[in-house]
Amino acid sequence: MDEKAIAELVAGHVVDVPDFPHAGILFKDITPLFADGPAFRQVVDAVIEHHGRSSFDVVAGVEARGFLLAGAIAYATGTGALAVRKAGKLPREVLSASYALEYGEATLEVHRDALQPAQRVLVVDDLLATGGTAEAALSLVEQAGGMVTGFSVLIELAFLNGRDRLAPRDVHALLTV
Numbered sequence: 263m264d265e266k267a268i269a270e271l272v273a274g275h276v277v278d279v280p281d282f283p284h285a286g287i288l289f290k291d292i293t294p295l296f297a298d299g300p301a302f303r304q305v306v307d308a309v310i311e312h313h314g315r316s317s318f319d320v321v322a323g324v325e326a327r328g329f330l331l332a333g334a335i336a337y338a339t340g341t342g343a344l345a346v347r348k349a350g351k352l353p354r355e356v357l358s359a360s361y362a363l364e365y366g367e368a369t370l371e372v373h374r375d376a377l378q379p380a381q382r383v384l385v386v387d388d389l390l391a392t393g394g395t396a397e398a399a400l401s402l403v404e405q406a407g408g409m410v411t412g413f414s415v416l417i418e419l420a421f422l423n424g425r426d427r428l429a430p431r432d433v434h435a436l437l438t439v
């Protein structure tokens with residue numbers, strides 16, 4: 263599928279929800295996309311095609327919506343998956359990164375031994391807004407000894423300039439609004 267068709271596919275499966283979770287936030291609900299099997303498969307294939315299936319060793323998904331993408335991409339490419347978790351969920355020694363996002367603050371964690379030295383990591387999530395979440399995931403991968411080779415999101419909110427925080431890395435969005 264070409265880029266325009268993929269963008270239209272994503273746009274057609276997003277519901278805009280005003281004032282969630284706070285007044286003034288226009289929440290992009292992508293659950294209809296995950297619920298549509300053929301559409302979900304097409305976006306997963308588009309992400310893999312953009313980066314190339316041999317360009318990463320591990321795909322990292324950010325809790326919670328990123329997990330769905332990471333699991334599917336890992337299965338399709340035969341790579342490992344890394345769950346980048348919200349604080350307090352992992353049972354062993356962790357690395358942590360705190361950040362602000364469009365509508366709050368949080369801390370992300372991975373196990374200290376989550377990656378092998380210099381492993382190449384693709385970071386995926388449903389949406390890039392301020393980039394705080396993605397930047398925290400980048401920090402965790404680097405703290406764990408890995409290298410981020412790129413980011414993919416289904417939707418980028420361009421007016422928040424999140425990609426500037428991730429430069430010069432490849433930031434790929436299927437739909438930019």
Ligand SMILES: O=P(O)(O)OC[C@H]1O[C@H](OP(=O)(O)OP(=O)(O)O)[C@H](O)[C@@H]1O
Nearest residue numbers: 325326327363364390391392393394395
């Ligand atoms: O670019 P940012 O401003 O950092 O915002 C983007 C993040 O916000 C959402 O996650 P949220 O923290 O709401 O978690 P959820 O997936 O568990 O709902 C979204 O899934 C991204 O991870």
Ligand SMILES: Nc1ncnc2[nH]cnc12
Nearest residue numbers: 288289290291364389391
């Ligand atoms: N506007 C938004 N919609 C959905 N998820 C988000 N994460 C941060 N901002 C968001």
